[in-house]
Amino acid sequence: MPQTDGPTKGTRVIALVGPAGAGKTSLAEALLFASGAIDRQGSTDNGSSVGDSSPEARGRGGSTELNLLHFDYLGDKFAIIDAPGSVGFAADGLRGIAVADLAIVVVDPDPARAALAAPALRLLDELAIPHLIFVNRIDQARGRIRDLLAALQPMSVSPLIARQIPIREGEKVTGFIDLALERAYHYEPGKASTQIEIPSEIAEDEKKARTQMLEQLADHDDALLEQLLMDEVPAQSTIVADLARETSENLGVPVLFGSAASSWGVRRLLKALRHETPTPAQTAERLSVTAPSAYVFKVSHGGSVGRLALARTLGGSIREGADVKANGSDSARLGALFSVQGEKTTKVGEARNGDIVAIAKVDDVKAGQWLCTGGCPPMIDLPPVARNASLAIEPSDRKDDVRLAGALARLTEEDEALTVEHDEASHELRLRGVNDEHLNMVIAKLKRRYGVAVSSRAPTIGYRESIRKPVRQHGRHKKQSGGHGQFGDVIIEIRPLGRGEGFKFEEKIHGGAIPRQYIPAVEQGVKDAMAKGPLGFPVVDVAVTLVDGSYHSVDSSELAFRTAGRIAMSEALAAATPHLLEPVHKISVVSPSNSSSKVSSTVASRRGQMLGMGPRDGWPGWDRVDALIPEAELNGLEAEFRSLSQGLATYEANYDHLAELNGTLADKVVQKVSEPA
Numbered sequence: 001m002p003q004t005d006g007p008t009k010g011t012r013v014i015a016l017v018g019p020a021g022a023g024k025t026s027l028a029e030a031l032l033f034a035s036g037a038i039d040r041q042g043s044t045d046n047g048s049s050v051g052d053s054s055p056e057a058r059g060r061g062g063s064t065e066l067n068l069l070h071f072d073y074l075g076d077k078f079a080i081i082d083a084p085g086s087v088g089f090a091a092d093g094l095r096g097i098a099v100a101d102l103a104i105v106v107v108d109p110d111p112a113r114a115a116l117a118a119p120a121l122r123l124l125d126e127l128a129i130p131h132l133i134f135v136n137r138i139d140q141a142r143g144r145i146r147d148l149l150a151a152l153q154p155m156s157v158s159p160l161i162a163r164q165i166p167i168r169e170g171e172k173v174t175g176f177i178d179l180a181l182e183r184a185y186h187y188e189p190g191k192a193s194t195q196i197e198i199p200s201e202i203a204e205d206e207k208k209a210r211t212q213m214l215e216q217l218a219d220h221d222d223a224l225l226e227q228l229l230m231d232e233v234p235a236q237s238t239i240v241a242d243l244a245r246e247t248s249e250n251l252g253v254p255v256l257f258g259s260a261a262s263s264w265g266v267r268r269l270l271k272a273l274r275h276e277t278p279t280p281a282q283t284a285e286r287l288s289v290t291a292p293s294a295y296v297f298k299v300s301h302g303g304s305v306g307r308l309a310l311a312r313t314l315g316g317s318i319r320e321g322a323d324v325k326a327n328g329s330d331s332a333r334l335g336a337l338f339s340v341q342g343e344k345t346t347k348v349g350e351a352r353n354g355d356i357v358a359i360a361k362v363d364d365v366k367a368g369q370w371l372c373t374g375g376c377p378p379m380i381d382l383p384p385v386a387r388n389a390s391l392a393i394e395p396s397d398r399k400d401d402v403r404l405a406g407a408l409a410r411l412t413e414e415d416e417a418l419t420v421e422h423d424e425a426s427h428e429l430r431l432r433g434v435n436d437e438h439l440n441m442v443i444a445k446l447k448r449r450y451g452v453a454v455s456s457r458a459p460t461i462g463y464r465e466s467i468r469k470p471v472r473q474h475g476r477h478k479k480q481s482g483g484h485g486q487f488g489d490v491i492i493e494i495r496p497l498g499r500g501e502g503f504k505f506e507e508k509i510h511g512g513a514i515p516r517q518y519i520p521a522v523e524q525g526v527k528d529a530m531a532k533g534p535l536g537f538p539v540v541d542v543a544v545t546l547v548d549g550s551y552h553s554v555d556s557s558e559l560a561f562r563t564a565g566r567i568a569m570s571e572a573l574a575a576a577t578p579h580l581l582e583p584v585h586k587i588s589v590v591s592p593s594n595s596s597s598k599v600s601s602t603v604a605s606r607r608g609q610m611l612g613m614g615p616r617d618g619w620p621g622w623d624r625v626d627a628l629i630p631e632a633e634l635n636g637l638e639a640e641f642r643s644l645s646q647g648l649a650t651y652e653a654n655y656d657h658l659a660e661l662n663g664t665l666a667d668k669v670v671q672k673v674s675e676p677a
Helices: 024-035 055-060 090-098 111-127 145-155 200-218 222-229 236-248 266-276 280-286 398-414 436-450 516-530 558-575 593-605 637-643 663-674
Strands: 012-017 067-073 076-082 102-107 131-135 160-162 164-169 172-178 183-188 191-196 253-257 293-300 308-314 323-326 331-333 337-341 344-348 356-360 370-372 389-395 419-423 428-433 454-457 464-467 471-479 486-496 503-507 542-550 578-592 609-615 622-630 650-661
Touching (some): 012 024, 012 090, 012 111, 024 067, 024 076, 024 266, 055 436, 067 266, 067 337, 076 090, 090 293, 102 266, 111 131, 111 145, 131 145, 164 200, 164 253, 172 191, 191 266, 222 236, 236 253, 236 266, 253 266, 280 308, 293 356, 293 398, 389 398, 389 436, 398 419, 398 436, 428 436, 436 454, 486 516, 503 516, 516 542, 516 558, 542 558, 578 637, 622 650, 637 650
Parallel strands (some): 012 076, 012 102
Antiparallel strands (some): 067 076, 164 172, 293 308, 293 370, 323 331, 337 344, 337 356, 389 428, 419 428, 578 650
16 A cells, blocks of 8 residues: 555656546646746646657647656655657557556546547556546536546446545636545645635535545445444545555546646645555556566657667666666666656666666667566556558658668657558558558658658559459560570460469470470569559469460570560450459447447448447447448548547558459549559
């Protein structure tokens, strides 16, 4: 159980999570100011905050990567991992959240927007991370807190525990009553709230709310239950201890409120963090850490120090120069250690228990690895990241090819949601990421950080073509230009195969009509012709049999028979009634149930085929829709799904099969590929 008196042993880490725009970075700034870590509270609106200091974050007005901050409060040390809330950048905070002692889910006071907190709450429940809820912008609240809690509760596995009730003057919230302490406070902008008498008009409401809180705590405390049954007043220390236990053991989720921009409720939040945040020792136990270890949750290349591994230390302290081993790799020696405050780094001699540090000169260490002085803890399993956006890119200046490769290697190392692919069929270099916003940020970072400008376009759709009927075709290549000529003569039979069977080649040559050494060349010539069929696309699902031919003892060669094979195959394909095939993906969409009908309509409007719809496992009020949809219809799908679901619908798409495409759509595709570039 967390200590309630005196400083705890080690630095406790708080992760700020929740939907984009809820005010997580503003709350981080308010915590720094209220604790005395900074002299003036900055603002994300004017770009003066400690967090979100990168040009990309400043430009979009929201986090594009996690922020690391730290402060001391009444002798206790805390670190903050401010995780991005936007779906395009949320993956950057996942590993950091996993090793936090406590998460604060920052939400809007409007009950209609409560559903936006569902992904964060479900993630924390899945990872068994203790958490509380902070209702931000309470000064803008127009509805009742109880309505907000009622809307949030279905999204949380554990019961929500209201720690406070608001004091209102008319429709405006001007203070709160702390139900554990039975004290009332009046908000004072930018400074500590002043204690006041509990207003008589809400005294009865306070008693009911406090009784409900105590009854929730008594569900896991038999002694408290007995006191309540005997109408005894429990000691304040008992209530505080029970709240701490409820939080640390994920038995309940405390709910507090305030306004980060005005610093309302922030000092009360600090006190709750001090008393109720689990210790590093408890987190080490949760993650099976038995010896001093550091979990690398991100690699950074953006600072002046060079490559840094951002890590959290658990199980004890680790010094600069320590010899460690990493999961799945060789041993390493730690370089210089740095504490991190926003974009600033400060050299330190050791990482104490619970600290977050940046480690230099561990170039082979990747995000997700433990650096261990003893036995390494198990790897941390995280939900997969859906990458639904792709761009084909090339450097604006061909001389930047090498620089682009190096820059992409660094960016993919520090951004695990980004991958780079080389498509063999189209010869395109492709970026794959979460969504368009994510990839646009990557392109901006390439230009700003590495000076590499790129042009981008939608990737080429992987159309293919096949044939409808069998054909027998003769192909001859004969050329005489003085000296040795060229001669190759083949007869092939081609026939269609079932979808997905690929390519088959066999030979039925008798009597030495074609010498054995030339048969592989014929097969290669056939493949050459299949690289671009009569419709302009690679050919698939065709069987080819070499049945006859002839050769010249002097003029025949591998090149001649390869050319003959290509000629025969090209003519055969044109005569075999070619038709177009388009790639089809299987998608799984998850969304709030009230958006499911819109999701289904969107799938249908994009030539999709519904496979099924049903409740999403473990997510009350959410559905899962499975469907097949052509690859050509995926462009913009993520944005459309999100626009019709308060930004909550997400999907995963995976290639499933090739399907025949006919009519006007096929004609347009063929016409486009035949047009001169």
